[in-house]
Amino acid sequence: MRRSLPSQLAVIAAAMALLTVTTGSAPAQSLSQGVSAVNRQDYQRASRIFIPLAEHGNASAQAYLGFLFETGRGVPQNYTEAAMWYRRAAEQGDSLAQYSLGLLYDRGQGVPRDIVEAGKWLNLSTAAAPPRAREARQRIRDAVTGKMSRGEIAQARQRALEWAPTRER
Numbered sequence: 001m002r003r004s005l006p007s008q009l010a011v012i013a014a015a016m017a018l019l020t021v022t023t024g025s026a027p028a029q030s031l032s033q034g035v036s037a038v039n040r041q042d043y044q045r046a047s048r049i050f051i052p053l054a055e056h057g058n059a060s061a062q063a064y065l066g067f068l069f070e071t072g073r074g075v076p077q078n079y080t081e082a083a084m085w086y087r088r089a090a091e092q093g094d095s096l097a098q099y100s101l102g103l104l105y106d107r108g109q110g111v112p113r114d115i116v117e118a119g120k121w122l123n124l125s126t127a128a129a130p131p132r133a134r135e136a137r138q139r140i141r142d143a144v145t146g147k148m149s150r151g152e153i154a155q156a157r158q159r160a161l162e163w164a165p166t167r168e169r
Contacts (some may be wrong), residue, residue, distance in 0.1 A: 029053065031060055038064065043074025054085060057168030062089035063097040070100065070109075079110030090121060093165035099125035099137055106144050115148050119156025124163060 034049035047068050053061035066085035069078045083104050089097030102121030105114045122141040129137045145153055 011042065031058060034064060045074075047074035054088070055090075057088075059089040059092040059094040059097070059168075060147060062086070062092075063094045063100070065098060070104075079104065081110070083110035088168065091166050092168060093128070095125045095128035095130075096140060097128075098122075098128070099140075102144070103140070115144065116152050116155045116159065118144055119148060119153065120159040120163065123156060123160040127160075 011054075029049045029052060031049075031053060034046045034053070037043070037046035037049060047065065050061040050065045050068070052064045062085045066082045066089065068074050068081035069085060071077065075081075083101065084098045086101040086104065090101045098121045101111075102118045104110050105121065106158035107113070111117075121143070122137070122144055124135040126134065126141045145156075147151060148156070
């Protein structure tokens, strides 16, 4: 039995809608739209865009969401939630999330204060930093390193050397 063109189009549209739902892709909610919302200081819209992307493993969205929770912009300030999102992005190799997570460990915000873990993440972040950010990250890493014993420095370096990125899903 041959279907009419309108019914064929309806079947195709239904299949595309199902594919969009099952793959989690939402063309209207892209990372760039979330970044634009942040740049416009529309943090509530940004959080609504970043949350589903972050939940689906997008490291950049996770890092932005960590920032929103850390600063309380568009969402209630929550260092524990910020640390969780930063960690998910950091584990995937996002250097800005690694930097932010290192700072949270240094200050003990949302995570127990752990100077060795701070050093690990700051070492990784500095090594992967874009050229424009490298010098500033080196200064912060070196300031944290200045608070560490030789043994703690060695531990932080060893943890950084043993670390490898892990993609979600």
